Amino acid sequence: AQRVTQPEKLLSVFKGAPVELKCNYSYSGSPELFWYVQYSRQRLQLLLRHISRESIKGFTADLNKGETSFHLKKPFAQEEDSAMYYCAPRQHGGSRLTFGEGTQLTVNP
Amino acid sequence: DAGVTQSPTHLIKTRGQHVTLRCSPISGHKSVSWYQQVLGQGPQFIFQYYEKEERGRGNFPDRFSARQFPNYSSELNVNALLLGDSALYLCASSPMGSGQPQHFGDGTRLSIL
Numbered sequence: 001a002q003r004v005t006q007p008e009k010l011l012s013v014f015k016g017a018p019v020e021l022k023c024n025y026s027y028s029g030s031p032e033l034f035w036y037v038q039y040s041r042q043r044l045q046l047l048l049r050h051i052s053r054e055s056i057k058g059f060t061a062d063l064n065k066g067e068t069s070f071h072l073k074k075p076f077a078q079e080e081d082s083a084m085y086y087c088a089p090r091q092h093g094g095s096r097l098t099f100g101e102g103t104q105l106t107v108n109p
Numbered sequence: 110d111a112g113v114t115q116s117p118t119h120l121i122k123t124r125g126q127h128v129t130l131r132c133s134p135i136s137g138h139k140s141v142s143w144y145q146q147v148l149g150q151g152p153q154f155i156f157q158y159y160e161k162e163e164r165g166r167g168n169f170p171d172r173f174s175a176r177q178f179p180n181y182s183s184e185l186n187v188n189a190l191l192l193g194d195s196a197l198y199l200c201a202s203s204p205m206g207s208g209q210p211q212h213f214g215d216g217t218r219l220s221i222l
Contacts, residue, residue: 036213043112043214043215043216044199044213045212045213046210046212049210086151086152088151093208094165094207094208095140095159095164095165095203095207095208095211096142096154096157096165096167097142097144098154099144099151099152099153101149101150101151102150102151
């Protein structure tokens with residue numbers, strides 16, 4: 001069965017501290033991995049996808065196929081990073097996203 | 110540039126009623142997907158439509174149905190509403206049927222009394 005686990009529902013860090021949001025997945029085949037973010041009172045939006053191998057707003061995520069993980073990292077958190085973050089794999093070439101339960105990140109001043 | 114638009118934004122219904130939710134995709138997008146997001150959980154896939162045909166269905170009862178129109182807009186219908194159908198219903202569009210990121214609307218907040 002396809003499963004996504006985001007072990008931390010809540011994560012609180014101070015501004016300037018490193019942050020890591022964990023995502024582990026159990027998925028058949030070779031999935032694509034995405035991180036979506038939802039800022040307060042805004043719609044769900046794509047943050048990054050693993051095949052792009054890019055850094056968005058200072059965030060990066062490395063796909064570890066051996067550990068089936070796709071953790072989201074940022075070396076220096078900012079207050080504006082406070083949001084709900086969702087990890088979501090998708091069958092390669094498919095369209096159906098399987099979302100985790102999300103991690104609410106709070107960056108304190 | 111208009112993103113994905115959904116209507117209505119909020120809706121209150123009672124048990125047993127039916128509801129129709131509407132979605133207009135981004136211009137040029139031909140694929141529409143529907144997700145249900147219960148409070149405190151991530152979105153759950155309900156349907157995907159591409160070129161007016163159903164291309165995927167999640168684990169939802171037959172009370173849930175959808176369709177896509179020639180202009181690529183879509184409707185989600187839910188019959189015989191239950192209290193557990195209370196959720197945020199999200200619509201997402203993408204240019205093609207597969208392989209590209211999805212763009213989400215603001216959702217319709219459905220409350221069942």
